[in-house]
Amino acid sequence: MLHFTITARSTETSARSGIIETMHGTIQTPIFMPVGTLATVKSLTPENLIQCGAQIILGNTYHLYLRPGCEVIQQFSGLHQFMNWNHPILTDSGGFQVFSLAKLSKISEQGYSFQSHIDGSKHMLTPENAVEIQTCLNSDILMCLDQCIAYPAEKKTAAEALQLTARWAERCNQAWVKTCQNNSLFGIVQGGMFPELRKQSAESLVKLNFPGYAIGGLSVGEPKELMLEMAEITLPLLPHNKPRYIMGVGTPEDLVEMVSLGADMFDCVMPTRNARNGQLFTSSGNINISNSRYRTETGPADPECNCYTCRNYSLAYLRHLYISRELLAYHLNTLHNIYYYLNLAQKMREAIAGDTFQEFKRNFYHKRKQSP
């Protein structure tokens, strides 16, 4: 099971830095986890990820269960060997993708029944087999199956969903306790945009004494202020000595705000997906690489960035590759964005260690000029 140690705290904010020890190595927090949906962080090799400063990546259980399937990954004793990544892996439960991707998904006390978005084949995702599949993937951190809800949602819907999520968390916990030894199961707080439901959800999960906790159901279409309000209310309800993970969030500004509120872990497709759509995150704001202003620009995307892309390639070359739809465009853009996110996490860790987080935050906003 993981071991979490807090190594520094910010005195002016709730930010903290720490170390999570897992069976596949150590993670320094706050940390961003690149998304490796199908046993690959799109366009990057494991060596590229390490060069970018990645310490842990995320795999999507729904996708991996359907393709290549557990039978294949079992031949490799799990995801690490299959994809040649010998560092920590967190997997989600699959619930969110069943909710958002699968065909004809139906929810019941038992779990989700759904049809594959690939071939229409019928499947069932229960708390028990969500743990079983993640165990087969040999994840270092497993997530409980939860019920995701759309935004906006009625309070009644949100309440029922969090109650089902709580009952499923118990079943996940039982399945995990039975079968797992070296990995860790995180509970997921739901409750929509209702403070008292978030509180109710957190309390029911804390009783189960999970090794870590996540906040789910954020960044689902709600206004930014509401997202931050929910995080601000929920984070203090979670055990202070356990890792706190905000699922599916977010922009660089979101990460800085969430760390400020005491969050430790993040995942988001934004740096990878936006890279493939030509958006680069830089210390002075976001840029669209297809912009004609970069046609003959010999300088790098971000002069302050020390990533492979910025050290070796000009904006003009990146624009040319992107306009030409060259495969190298996706690689170089992704490499830069992942480096940007991981470097941001590292800068936050340093600022927390030096207790200069507020100053870091002011400089960050001053340079980025993006609204939070």
Add this chain to the structure above:
Amino acid sequence: MLHFTITARSTETSARSGIIETMHGTIQTPIFMPVGTLATVKSLTPENLIQCGAQIILGNTYHLYLRPGCEVIQQFSGLHQFMNWNHPILTDSGGFQVFSLAKLSKISEQGYSFQSHIDGSKHMLTPENAVEIQTCLNSDILMCLDQCIAYPAEKKTAAEALQLTARWAERCNQAWVKTCQNNSLFGIVQGGMFPELRKQSAESLVKLNFPGYAIGGLSVGEPKELMLEMAEITLPLLPHNKPRYIMGVGTPEDLVEMVSLGADMFDCVMPTRNARNGQLFTSSGNINISNSRYRTETGPADPECNCYTCRNYSLAYLRHLYISRELLAYHLNTLHNIYYYLNLAQKMREAIAGDTFQEFKRNFYHKRKQSP
């Protein structure tokens, strides 16, 4: 200008190995040149290419002239700095792509008039500006503009094409002598599938005393035996002390045969394009990575291969990535195929140096089990 030294000769075949010195470094021959059409060998970084053993790459003048255009590449003093490849580059003249890709191309004594396949804009490619564009690209080796013909072609058509090619070669030579100093211009032998026309073409070009010679118009749909016959007839007509380049060829077997006949340089889209279509070249034959027999196969694509892909990934993983259309599939497959071709070239150089080329050839065919 380049300097070519022959360092070893096979006694049983016409194979030879040598060294070409250029302003951007040294090339050991026989050598395969990966195709980097748009200032990138698709999906690979320059570092990947070096790891694969690449010594020289090819750029396509037609493509680069249209996109990003000379105006952009001039900002970087040429292709090397633009694409971060500080080793030799050979560029074609653009003639073949005008012939095969451009819209409404028309040929006259002056040159090709054509419309861009991208935006329909009108352009003119003459012997003089083919040299000028390649000079702007700062290529180490430039190619003369030639007239390409379809297969099959009438003898009269082939004769007229080679005569125009000869007149253009003179004009290219004059343009090159005027403007260039550090790079080298190669003449291209045409003549279709007619031995006496090949002879006529070679003789007219040899008079111009180019630093190197290419054989064009092969691998255009003719039977394999005819291609090899044309090469066998033409190669001895070219100066023995100059590099000989077979354009657009070919399979691993083609390379072995052509080296056996005394050729030194090759380029072909086959390793890169086929990689993107899921075909891997291996020491024991070609494989299609999407084949279901590889679904749970934990071994590498080629146990004898020392490339990054084979050292780190299983057939099952490569199949999974390819079936899932993951970007990493194209990268890992391309890396393997380019390594395979460059390793084949290296093995041939070693065999020539040790005068064991015939033995090498027997083993090669015995293992590959592909027809030549």
